[in-house]
Amino acid sequence: MDAGYKTPxxxxxxxxxxxxxxxxxxxxxxxxxxxxxxxxxxxPVKDEYICPRGERxxxxxxxxxxxxxxxxxxxxxxxxxxxxxxxxxxxxxxLLTTHIWQEYLDLVEALRKTxxxxxxxxxxxxxxxRVFADAxxxxxxxxxxxxxxxxxxxxVRLKYAAMNLKKMAIWSWNNSFxxxxxxxxxxxxxxxxxxxx
Numbered sequence: 001m002d003a004g005y006k007t008p009x010x011x012x013x014x015x016x017x018x019x020x021x022x023x024x025x026x027x028x029x030x031x032x033x034x035x036x037x038x039x040x041x042x043x044p045v046k047d048e049y050i051c052p053r054g055e056r057x058x059x060x061x062x063x064x065x066x067x068x069x070x071x072x073x074x075x076x077x078x079x080x081x082x083x084x085x086x087x088x089x090x091x092x093x094x095l096l097t098t099h100i101w102q103e104y105l106d107l108v109e110a111l112r113k114t115x116x117x118x119x120x121x122x123x124x125x126x127x128x129x130r131v132f133a134d135a136x137x138x139x140x141x142x143x144x145x146x147x148x149x150x151x152x153x154x155x156v157r158l159k160y161a162a163m164n165l166k167k168m169a170i171w172s173w174n175n176s177f178x179x180x181x182x183x184x185x186x187x188x189x190x191x192x193x194x195x196x197x
Contacts, residue, residue: 001021068100077093
């Protein structure tokens, strides 16, 4: 799947449906001079995070969107020499937020790093990205020439229908008995003559 689909709900739903989601690597967008979220250790027994300096961040609230908030104790972190690196506020309290389905995203990341996940992800450039490239380069889908959602939707559907027909024509030619007969008498037809431009 594309990086836009890398959300906790999609990861959870895909895994529960018995499918293996292979989602791409997303670059960390936080500040470079701060502790990264993966540098904090999660303690599932106490439902707390432990910062790289050993202080605990306890779970305080969960909002309606599913974000869980973990906060440190201000008295312990006020005089910490790494307060600027962890991003604590003036009072010395660090806030760390995770999603209630964060473990599904972590599992998806682990699946991508397996040998089978690397094999599947390597096929992305040959399958999905190839369709986008063909649509942009060969079917004028770099820009739209229509206005309005309905008109653009009709135009895109027509383009993808043409691309699917082209793909079906190539498949049927490659699997036809007539092709093998022609290649015996005329070697020009060894390659498919169907719609390569």
